[in-house]
Amino acid sequence: MRLDMKTLTEWSEAWWDKLGPIYQEAFTHGAKPERVLRSMLERGIACLHAGMVGDEAIAMAVSGFRGKLGNRRLILDYMAVRDTWRGKGFGTRFFMHIRDWAVREHQVKAMIIEAEAMDTETNRNRLAFWHHCGFIETPYVHQYIWVPEPYRALALPLSPDFRITDDGRSLFHDITSFHQQSFRNPS
Template sequence: MLELEFTTIEVWDEALWARMERIYHEAFPSGAKTKAILRSMLDRGIGYLHTGVHHGEVVAMAVTGLVGKGADRILIIDYLAIEQQLRGLGIGTWMLKQLRDWALREHGIKGIIIEAESGTTEAHQKRIQFWQHNGFVLTTYVHQYRMVPEPYQAMMLPMDGSTPVSDEGEELFHYINAFHKVAYRKS
C-alpha cells in the first residue's frame, strides 16, 4: 500500500479544500453538501475534514461529525472518498482505521455510523461489502428521505466489537437525522 499521512482539520482551510475538492465531486457528483455547508459545519464546530496524503497529493478524503454526548457519542462518516484510480488498494480501509483511531482518542466514541444507499445494483452491493469487510453491521430498516430519491440503510461499527447492533436501523437514523439537522441549519 502507499505510504500515507492522515490529517484532520477543524478550521476551514481553503487551500486544503482546493486539494481535496476534485475527489469529493468525483465521488459524489450530485446531491452532496455544498462547499458553503461544509465550511459552515467546520465554522460551527460540528464537522471535520480529513485527508490521506501521498507525496503531497490528497488521495483520500472524509467529512465527519459527532452526535450524542458522553458515553453515547457517535461518529458519523458523512462522506468518504478515495482517488478513483487508487481504489481497491486498501486506502479506504486505511482511512477508516485512521478515522476510528482519531475519534476514539479525541472523542471517546462508542461507535461509527454511516448511511449507505439501499439498492440491488452491483455498485450498491460493492459499497455495502466494503463497509461490512471493515466491520460495519448492515441494518434492515430502509429510510426514505422526502427530498432525496434513493433509499438508505444505516450501518454501524461498534467500538468494543461485542456490542450488538440490535436495532433494525431505525434508531441509528435518529443519530443521522440529528447530525443532518444541525449540519443544514443556518448558523
C-alpha cells in the same frame, strides 16, 4: 506507500483545493454544497479528513459527532478515495485512521454510516467495503423526502456496551439529526 492523515476542524481553502476535487468526483449527486461543508466546520459540528501520500491528497472524509461523552458516536457523512487510487487498500487504511482517531481523541462508542439501499452492483460493492471494515448492516430502509434513493444505516460498534437494539431506526435518528444540524443556519 505511506498514507498520512490530517484532520481539520477549521475550514481551509488551501485544503479544500486539494480535497474538493475528490469530493466532487465521488459524490456527483446528493452531496452537500461546499458552503454547507464550510459552515459545518466553522460551527464546529464537523471535521474534514485528508488522506495523503506524500504531498498528494488521495482521500477525503467528512465526519461529525452525536451524543455526549460516554455515549458518543461518529457519523461518517462522506468518505471517498481518488478514483485512480481505488482498489489498492488505501480506502481501508484511510478508514482505519479515522476510526482510530475517533476512539483515541473522542472516545466514540460506535461509528455510523448510511449507504444506498437499492440493489445495484455499485451499491453491493460499497456494502462489501463497509462489511470488510466491520460495519453491521441494519434491515430498516429509510426514504428521505429530498433524495430519490432509499438508504440503510450501518454501525461499527467500538465499545462492548454499544448495541443496536432495533432495526436501525435509532441510527437514522442520529443521522437525520446530524443532517438537520448541518443545514441549520448559524445562530
